[in-house]
Amino acid sequence: MEKRLLRSITAVLFALTVAACFVLLNFPDLHVYALQRQLETAGRGREGRSVLDLMRRETEILMGSETEPALKKQLRLELPKDVEENEVEIRGLYVDQTVEIVIPRMDDSYFYDYPMIGSSDHITDVKYDLEDGQGVIDIQLDGVFEPDAEIEGRYLHLGFLDPREIYDRIVVVDAGHGGSAVGATKQGIEEKNIDLAIVQELKKLFDEDPQNIRVYYTRLDDSNPSLESRVGLANALHADLFLSVHNNSTASGRMSGINGTEVMYRVSDESGRSKQFAQFCLDSLLGTLGSQSKGIVAGDEIYIVRTSEAPVALAEIGFMTNQEELDKLNSQDYQKKAAQALYQAVLRMLEEKDE
Ligand SMILES: [Zn+2]
Structure with missing residues (x-):
């Protein structure tokens, strides 16, 4: 008796399912x-x-x-x-x-x-x-x-x-500031624009590079991505290198005789690769620009330096608070030279990894 009831229920359910499929x-x-x-x-x-x-x-x-x-x-x-x-x-x-x-x-x-x-x-x-x-x-x-x-x-x-399956090398390049965050400003010249101009020149060089290197940029316009998303891009990509381009000013922001190039690195990077990358950037910039050396310095108090999992270098190309350097930084010729120097430093650092 129970078996027959069960069979009837099964039959009814089956009929209902068929009907539902038919309707759909x-x-x-x-x-x-x-x-x-x-x-x-x-x-x-x-x-x-x-x-x-x-x-x-x-x-x-x-x-x-x-x-x-x-x-x-x-x-x-x-x-x-x-x-x-x-x-x-x-x-x-x-x-x-x-x-x-x-x-x-x-x-x-x-x-x-x-x-x-x-x-x-x-x-x-x-x-x-x-x-x-x-x-x-x-x-x-x-x-x-x-x-x-x-x-x-x-x-x-x-x-x-997954980019790691397509490209041999992945580099993330960051132009400092952007949008309403202008960075240092002197005589109507805003740091964000100089940082971006150098990165745009750098992009031209990488676009011509025959190697299978993919460069991702945190910005190529006047946008202002959050610091988290800038370093997040490098970390999510497991980038081989993370380079951030900035320009310096004195603590007071007043014009002064202080000038030169400085590159920050992450001291807490125990592999020493951040320090090495910063050194390569500095050497290359000094050689190409003929600027004064302010050395490589610990940058761990800077969020994007401290939290970068990739070897990171934050290059301060020159001082906007120095008249002579400001004039140079504002010229396309100098921006191109800075880009050329950074390009060479990145290539040298990528070669280093092969050894
Ligand atoms: Zn800056």
């Missing part, structure tokens, strides 16, 4: 309607709204369907019908550990009209926002990854690659 497969509108309701009730923050849960649910529903095209990489997005392949922009915002996808002519309903599916252990959140009629999808990751995109038909396939 044949009435996708029900699914879309449910998603739409959910989107309408979800709150929108300043940086877009999280669509990670939505993506996970869509993945669960769509991956089971046999008619779905294959998932070639970790994620798959369907592009709106009127959007061409070359209009899609994929950017690695490395300091923010984010990959950003910008698609033109999208609207608020994108995520239920064109589901994004897939999964990666490295995704911590997915946010969607509309900016000037463009859809911006921010994929937040738990580390620094290179986007690996491929567009096939109407689908964008996206994967995330």
